[in-house]
Amino acid sequence: MARPSSLSRPIIESLYSEALVLADEVRAVFAIGMGEMTRDADDMLRLALSSEGLKATTRMMHVLAWLLNQRAYFEGEMSEGQLRKHSKLPHDRPSTPEDLELLEEPTCDLIEDTIRLHRRIARLDRAWRDGFETAPGVRQMHERIGQALMAQEVQKGRQNSL
Structure with missing residues (x-):
């Protein structure tokens, strides 16, 4: 999968549509799940x-x-400054294996879908904040090599003019 070099409206719109659908599924599953639970259901399951x-x-x-x-x-x-200041994605709170063991497989799969989407958005958020530099160290090395080559050319020019 190709990595984006910047965020674009189509990327954001696609992710927004995906997130709306997933959020609706989450609401439906957990609202129905809590509503259908009988009074004699296991307290650990309810929790x-x-x-x-x-x-x-x-x-x-x-x-x-x-x-x-x-x-x-x-x-x-919003300006880019406002976006950078106010839109950092908060860290996720991980699910606990003990809780997941008590839930049905489709519910666990839905939870995992939300975790994967959050991770994707978190990677985009970090990449956007870093200017989509995939390897900042490599870029710095390229800049140093370029500077060294320029210095060599300048040195050659000085020697030729003497």
Whole structure:
């Protein structure tokens, strides 16, 4: 998969659509799951469903907020400075294996989908903040080589003029 060299409106719009669909699935699964639980359901299951539902919902809200800020920037409603200052994606809170063991496989798969999307957005956020430099060390090395070659050319020019 090719790495983007910058964020563009089509990338943000595509991710926004994906995030909306996933957020709706999260809302439906956890709202229905909590609503269908009987009073005699295991307390640990209730706690796991509530905890993982809150984490998945929060994760999706952070992703959507980040994407909405990007959209506002592309619409000219935010400056780049405002975007850099106010739109850092918060760190994710990981799921606990003990909670995941209590949940059904489709619910765990949905949680994993939210984690993967958050990780993708986090990579984009870091790359955008770093100016999409994939290897800053390599760039610095190229600059030093260029400077050394220029210095050699200058030195040759001085020697030829003598």
